[in-house]
Amino acid sequence: MLEVRNLTKFFGGLAAVRDVSFEVRRGQIFGFIGPNGAGKTTLFNMIAGTYKPTSGQVLSCGRNITGYPSFRLVHEGIARTHQVVRPFRAMTVLDNVRVGAHFGRQGGDHKSAADRAMDALREVGLHHLTDSSAHVLSVGNQKKLEVARALATDPELLLCDEICGGLTRAETDAMLDLLRQIRDRGTTIMYVEHDVRAITAVCDRILVLNYGKKLSEGTPNEIQLDPAVIEAYLGAAPKGWNGKEVSEGTPEKVQNDPADIETYPGASAPRAKTGTDDE
Amino acid sequence: MTGARLRIFLPPIALLGVLLLLPAFGIQPNAVRLLFVTFVWMTASIAWNLLGGFAGQVSFGFAVFYGVGAYAAAILIDGGRLNPYLALVAAGMTAAIASVLIGLPTFRLRGPYFAIATIGVSETVRVVATNLEFTGGASGYRITEPRPFNQAEHYYTALIVAALAFAVSLFISRHKFGLGLIAINQDEDAAADTGVNPFVYKLKAHAVAAFLTGVAGGVFARYAAFIHPNGVFGFPISVQILLMPVIGGLGTVWGPVIGGVVIGVIEEEIVAYFPQVHLLIYGLLLIVIVLFEPGGILGAIRRLQRWVRRIRDRQAGKRTADARSKKPDEVLWGAGSGPGR
């Protein structure tokens, strides 16, 4: 349903994304991993219309949608969340999501849009906080709000950028269940996450980015066995910063080793929750 | 639900009723004049708030619409012999067209850059108007109407126009349009990522605001019967229009109304006796608001209410509920919970 051909983005002399091609099929959860600065967010920004690509094409169901502005892509059925959350801070949680319902693909009148906003809030589990100001939510709930707001636009393709960053393990698992649920009722998902465990658990297919280039693509199993990926990404994990070997084993074993989780930056170690919930 | 509706719609309707009946009780011509001027300012204040308060696009250029409206009405009534009420509608539409022409380039800019651009446009228009032939240039334009001057007619015209502006503002605040504007105000990029077309929405809000401001300019021109470019196109007009919602309560429905009353009274009562002192008062008001109460007068009232309630609750031994959540009528009255609750 979405095809990306030779997509490239330069910031000055820096190629943030270079010559990346792939195809996302309907009903998939398509994952993207790669170290910090690999170009994942930049790739999303080009697909969602925030940046215009330097070159290359984005096709939706065969139609060229390269360089469309973001609001138009929302109407085409492509919605995104933000890695650094961007709620409408002074609005209530419900109003945040109502913006998506009113201005999304269906749009529509007051009542039905408000209903759709409530549905989206219920789906992510924020319906008990509808009247809170968005800025008093915890980071975890702000991430959920990002998902709800995007969902309310009624997307065919949902781009999720690190919606589990900063969440505890239990919260992450709940979020992954939510992604599966969204996929199962017909929305295709593109999903960026640092947490390799989360990505491999939920994705049908994964693309590995490194220095803006496509390093590898395949099913979670194929990716984990790809020597180039192990070398560039997972391969960094067994060695601690002091150069000593922390642990060794299959990718699966290494990922779940607490010593690695502590050493390897961006792995799934639960991070401290910030902010408070208004419950 | 009906209770909430009543609380929203009853106060403005009651107020309008009182103001409609007021002249029948034979009030002083001076008081009528004060109210007339207040309604004209209030209209521009409510209009500016649509763009500056709801959408967060601070313009220093509303004198353009006020002036264009004033001149369009003046020329159509005096030269064109048009029905004055049709002329007022035409004045608003002329201003709205001007707003689109100004908005197309300036809305590509954001924040302070937009504000600065509006100053440039506004000054350019003033200089051009000063040098145009058919407007009478710097010496101004005199309007003679075939009908004799009737103060009550002007009073009602201004009142209806202000009421219309209020109704538009209230409607927008309660519908999709207002939601989109507030989203743009909060985070323009996130709004676009959620399906709002910020550019078109800003243009629309600008046009509605310009229409209302243009009508206000026309209403004033008819009353004054004489206008000149440095008056209606002057930078002080832009600043005063902007000050009213800021003083009253930015981004609320009632704030610009309150601000309009404040400026109306200052303009009519203080400027007459102490010319120039009003500038000092504006400066002081602005400093106080920026430093102590960004919510303006409404914000201060809400703060006071919360304070009183807290003391009362403490005396009653209750724990004060946290005022974090936003009630639906916040957009009417500013942050906090509803009035009298």
Ligand SMILES: Nc1ncnc2c1ncn2[C@@H]1O[C@H](COP(=O)(O)OP(=O)(O)OP(=O)(O)O)[C@@H](O)[C@H]1O
């Ligand atoms: N607006 C911008 N201007 C200049 N450089 C940018 C801009 N956005 C991103 N970059 C650069 O492009 C590269 C890719 O950044 P990007 O944010 O896409 O990485 P990422 O894979 O999302 O990283 P992370 O895992 O930290 O989120 C980085 O070197 C970054 O500094």
Ligand SMILES: [Mg+2]
């Ligand atoms: Mg990123």
